[in-house]
Amino acid sequence: IPQFRFHDLRHTYAVISIKAGVDLKTISETMGHYSVAFTLDTYAFALDDMKTEGAQKMQKYMTEQQFSL
Numbered sequence: 001i002p003q004f005r006f007h008d009l010r011h012t013y014a015v016i017s018i019k020a021g022v023d024l025k026t027i028s029e030t031m032g033h034y035s036v037a038f039t040l041d042t043y044a045f046a047l048d049d050m051k052t053e054g055a056q057k058m059q060k061y062m063t064e065q066q067f068s069l
Contacts, residue, residue: 014039018046 010031017027028039040047 014043015046018043019049 014027014031017030018024024036024039027043028036031039033039033042
């Protein structure tokens with residue numbers, strides 16, 4: 001088992017929470033950050049997959065509702 005620092009566990013918690021869909025305000029408060037903006041700035045990289053997923057959900061919704069652009 002590799003050696004982990006406490007700080008590594010905090011990062012892991014934050015990234016897994018974001019990917020699990022926990023709202024950013026809750027994550028920010030749990031981690032003791034002074035603002036949600038700080039949390040977003042620190043963990044924005046974890047949101048990249050969520051952007052793609054969000055676009056796919058929107059496309060599916062629009063197709064089901066027969067929207068056309």
